[in-house]
Structure formats: C-alpha cells, structure tokens
Amino acid sequence: MSTRSRRVLAVVAVLAFAAAAGPAPAAVVRPPTGFPSLPQSVASPHFVVHYTTAGDHATSPDAAATLSANAETAYRLIVETWGYPPPKDDGDGRTDLYIANLGTGAGAAREEPSLEQSTSWILVSTANLTSPYPIAHEFFHAVQMGIYAHEESWLDESTAEWAGQNVVSALGMNAPPNWYDAPWVSLNCGWPGPCDDQDIGGYRGSIFMEYLDERHGMTLVRDVYRRAAELGAGNGQAHSMQALSDALAARGSSVSGEFVGYALAASSGQINRLGVTNARPRVVHSLVTGTATGPLGPVPLTVDHLAFTNLLIMGQSRGTYVGACADERLSVEVALPPGIPTQPAFVSGTTVTPLAVGEGVARGVLPWSDCSSSTTTLVVPNGSTTADDQPFPVTLDVRLVNPVGASVTPPATPATKLSVKARAGAHGKLTLKIRTAVGGKLTIKATTRRNRNTRTYATAKKTVKRAGTVTVVLKPTTTAARLLRRARKQKVTAAITFRPVTGRQRTVRVTATVKR
Numbered sequence: 001m002s003t004r005s006r007r008v009l010a011v012v013a014v015l016a017f018a019a020a021a022g023p024a025p026a027a028v029v030r031p032p033t034g035f036p037s038l039p040q041s042v043a044s045p046h047f048v049v050h051y052t053t054a055g056d057h058a059t060s061p062d063a064a065a066t067l068s069a070n071a072e073t074a075y076r077l078i079v080e081t082w083g084y085p086p087p088k089d090d091g092d093g094r095t096d097l098y099i100a101n102l103g104t105g106a107g108a109a110r111e112e113p114s115l116e117q118s119t120s121w122i123l124v125s126t127a128n129l130t131s132p133y134p135i136a137h138e139f140f141h142a143v144q145m146g147i148y149a150h151e152e153s154w155l156d157e158s159t160a161e162w163a164g165q166n167v168v169s170a171l172g173m174n175a176p177p178n179w180y181d182a183p184w185v186s187l188n189c190g191w192p193g194p195c196d197d198q199d200i201g202g203y204r205g206s207i208f209m210e211y212l213d214e215r216h217g218m219t220l221v222r223d224v225y226r227r228a229a230e231l232g233a234g235n236g237q238a239h240s241m242q243a244l245s246d247a248l249a250a251r252g253s254s255v256s257g258e259f260v261g262y263a264l265a266a267s268s269g270q271i272n273r274l275g276v277t278n279a280r281p282r283v284v285h286s287l288v289t290g291t292a293t294g295p296l297g298p299v300p301l302t303v304d305h306l307a308f309t310n311l312l313i314m315g316q317s318r319g320t321y322v323g324a325c326a327d328e329r330l331s332v333e334v335a336l337p338p339g340i341p342t343q344p345a346f347v348s349g350t351t352v353t354p355l356a357v358g359e360g361v362a363r364g365v366l367p368w369s370d371c372s373s374s375t376t377t378l379v380v381p382n383g384s385t386t387a388d389d390q391p392f393p394v395t396l397d398v399r400l401v402n403p404v405g406a407s408v409t410p411p412a413t414p415a416t417k418l419s420v421k422a423r424a425g426a427h428g429k430l431t432l433k434i435r436t437a438v439g440g441k442l443t444i445k446a447t448t449r450r451n452r453n454t455r456t457y458a459t460a461k462k463t464v465k466r467a468g469t470v471t472v473v474l475k476p477t478t479t480a481a482r483l484l485r486r487a488r489k490q491k492v493t494a495a496i497t498f499r500p501v502t503g504r505q506r507t508v509r510v511t512a513t514v515k516r
C-alpha cells in the first residue's frame with residue numbers, strides 16, 4: 001500500500017541503485033536499472049508477473065501465479081465491472097509486475113513521469129503476494145496514471161485505498177480501513193505534509209471516498225480523474241480539490257455538503273460496506289456532566305478545513321454508578337464561525353440528532369441524567385475547503401426537570417419479602433412469627449378500636465440479623481390490659497413494618513382476637 005515513485009526511490013536505495021532523489025529521470029528503464037535479474041515470468045491476459053526462484057528476491061511459481069490471479073481479479077472488477085479505463089498500454093497490452101523482497105512495502109511506479117497520461121509498472125513485495133488487497137491498491141494507481149498522472153497524494157491514496165478495500169469486499173472479505181483514527185486531519189492533507197504522523201499520505205480519506213461512492217456511484221472517482229486530466233491538460237499541474245469539486249457539481253452536489261454529511265455518517269456507523277459499520281472515528285474530547293447542575297464550559301473546540309472533531313458527553317464516567325439517576329435536561333450550544341459550512345449533531349449509536357442551526361449558533365436539547373447511562377457524542381464538522389483553526393466553542397447547561405424537589409427515581413429493587421403469622425395466647429398476649437428474606441429492622445404497633453377510638457395495644461422493635469423467622473411476643477400496655485379485663489376479649493390489629501438492609505420498606509397487617 002505504499003506508493004509510486006516515492007516508495008520506489010526508497011527501494012532503489014536499498015538495492016544500492018545509483019539514482020539521485022529529486023526530479024525523476026527523463027528516461028525510465030524497465031525493469032529498474034540495478035534490479036536483480038527476474039528471469040521467470042507468468043503471463044495472463046492483462047499482466048506479466050516477473051520473478052525469480054533464486055537469491056534474496058526468490059519466490060515460488062505458485063506465489064507468482066497467485067499474484068497473477070489476484071491482479072486479474074482486480075482488473076476484472078475495476079475495469080470490467082466498475083467502468084474504469086485500463087492502464088495505459090506500454091506496448092504489449094499487459095501491465096508488468098515485479099516481485100522483489102521489499103520488506104513490507106509494495107509500490108506502483110509511473111514509467112513516463114513527464115507525461116500527463118503515463119504507463120506504469122508495479123513492484124510487489126515477496127511478503128505481499130497472497131492477499132488480493134495490495135495488488136488491487138497498486139493496480140488502481142496504474143489506472144489513475146493512465147487517466148492523469150499528476151494528482152496530489154491525498155487523492156491518489158484515498159482513492160487507491162477505497163478501490164483496494166472494495167475489491168477485497170467484493171470477494172466477501174472484510175476490509176476494515178487502515179486510517180480511520182484522525183478525524184481532525186484535513187481530508188486533503190497529504191505529502192508533503194506532515195499532517196499527522198499517523199497518516200502522511202492521505203489514505204484515511206478512503207472512507208470519505210466510500211461515502212461518496214455509496215451516494216454517487218463507483219464511477220465518481222473515475223470522473224474526478226477525468227476532470228483532473230482536463231484541468232491539467234497542457235500544464236501538468238495537480239488540481240485535486242477542484243477536480244473533486246467539479247465532479248460533484250456535475251452530480252448536483254458539493255465537497256462541503258458531502259463532507260459535512262460524511263462526518264455525521266462516519267460517526268454513526270452509516271457507511272455500510274467494507275466492514276466499517278462498527279468502526280467509529282476516535283474520540284477527540286470528552287466531558288462528564290456529573291451530579292452538578294447549571295452551566296458548563298465553554299469547551300474550546302477548533303476544527304481545520306474538511307475535518308471534524310467530536311465531544312463525548314457523559315452523565316458519569318463509564319462504569320460509575322451514583323445511585324439515583326436524576327431526571328435532567330441537557331442543553332448544548334455551539335457558537336458557529338461565520339461562513340463555515342457545518343451541521344453539529346448529537347450521535348448516539350446509529351442515531352443522528354442534528355442541532356438546530358440559527359444565526360451564529362446551533363442549539364440542541366437532550367433528556368439527560370447524572371448516571372453513566374446518559375451518553376452522547378457531539379460531532380462538529382468544518383465543511384470549508386480552506387479555512388483552518390475555526391473556533392466552535394461549546395457551552396452546556398444541565399437542569400433538573402422538576403426544579404423544586406427534583407423527581408428522583410430510586411433504583412428499582414425487588415419487593416421485600418415479609419410474612420407474619422399471629423397467635424393469640426392467654427393474658428392478652430399476641431405471638432407473631434415473622435419471616436423475612438434479609439436482615440433489617442422491625443417496628444410493630446398493635447392497636448384496638450373501642451368506641452370509634454384507636455388505642456395503642458402494644459409496641460415492639462426488633463433487629464433481624466439475617467433471613468429467617470423471628471418470634472415477637474406482644475404484651476398489652478397497662479391501660480390496654482385493664483380494658484381487656486373488662487371486655488374479656490378484644491380484636492387487635494398489628495402493623496409490622498420491616499425496613500430491610502437493602503430495598504424498600506414494607507408493612508404487613510394482621511388481626512387476631514386476644515383473651516383475658
């Protein structure tokens with residue numbers, strides 16, 4: 001997946017080939033001067049694979065045949081199925097592939113660097129012969145150079161990566177993107193960079209190209225290169241962004257509009273091919289709202305052109321449980337720099353909730369709580385094709401939904417088990433057998449009714465150490481005993497309240513008739 005003349009120069013250095021860095025030589029030799037002899041070859045309709053079975057660059061005839069087959073597969077898909085032109089004919093109608101020990105790299109090289117449309121040959125590492133991916137990527141470079149050979153690395157690499165991933169995907173294999181990690185790096189940042197030390201070439205734009213493909217078809221990239229050839233005719237210059245912009249305009253769209261849509265789609269797993277459904281761009285910023293209410297921020301987000309950032313907002317840090325989850329509302333405002341195409345949005349899983357964009361500000365409101373179950377990602381794209389370091393300060397405000405006596409929902413707990421059996425004995429005694437499933441505290445109040453008055457008959461408290469049955473014997477108060485002597489027998493209602501160590505309080509009532 002390395003690239004063109006740059007990688008080739010590095011390889012050549014390894015081979016102690018005397019070539020100066022800088023402008024490519026006018027006359028290009030094939031195979032490269034100083035290359036080891038590759039006497040064996042295998043020819044197929046569109047390729048000749050050159051290899052050797054001896055020495056440092058040795059490979060097997062089987063491996064060469066596998067490379068040949070993978071190259072034909074790439075040709076069949078890219079040229080015959082997707083509608084791209086074949087590479088420029090170098091004389092025999094076949095693209096030459098050279099197998100050499102390159103370490104981990106592979107490279108396509110243009111053969112006629114001074115020409116706007118160039119023939120190509122491709123170096124393939126002995127370590128890279130079995131996967132269909134590297135040759136598909138490099139073959140796409142050969143296709144590019146046949147249409148127009150002077151584009152910028154970000155366009156060449158993002159589209160070659162897109163093509164390689166789609167070839168692999170068409171073969172039923174997963175092709176997760178290699179460069180999905182730096183959403184803050186501008187789409188068209190590539191060599192001479194450095195944009196970000198994670199991606200010096202612009203490969204990560206493959207997911208943007210995939211998004212465009214899914215909306216505008218696989219011929220879009222071809223049309224970008226055809227437009228580049230028109231723009232570069234006679235001047236040999238790169239016009240990558242202009243060519244992309246013009247090709248999208250011909251389809252009624254724009255780079256800015258597409259990029260903003262891409263940022264939200266990529267952040268919510270809406271780019272479906274290539275096994276990227278479950279991949280998400282890296283979290284750039286994060287914030288915990290916690291148990292406090294009121295304003296938060298501003299969080300000073302800045303975004304470069306054709307890049308995006310995100311702010312992961314959480315009620316609590318992941319895995320943190322704070323007991324009750326207060327019923328809250330989260331309001332978010334993003335101040336917008338003037339003239340910058342954008343659409344901030346909340347993303348939660350695959351759900352995108354755009355903020356309402358008004359004059360200089362975007363606003364959104366979400367139901368919220370101070371628990372870790374509340375989480376959303378605020379995504380902020382900068383759709384400008386040129387303006388860097390644009391400020392998008394974010395302010396947040398957390399409010400309880402019921403400001404007075406906030407409605408706090410206690411965590412659900414299973415019903416407390418409590419059962420009571422009552423037995424009346426002599427001398428007004430009432431024996432309670434109380435069964436509980438956990439430890440806790442019992443509070444018992446027994447009453448009688450007489451002449452429409454409720455009177456206390458007996459009270460008791462008892463601590464229950466563990467699950468099981470406890471026996472409590474209630475004895476009437478002095479007054480109640482005196483009344484019972486007069487009445488001989490009396491109906492008593494005992495209210496048994498159990499406060500378990502965990503869970504909700506529960507009360508059970510039993511009635512019995514006590515005797516003198």
Ligand SMILES: [Zn+2]
Pocket residue numbers: 001002003004137141156157160
């Ligand atoms: Zn490449």
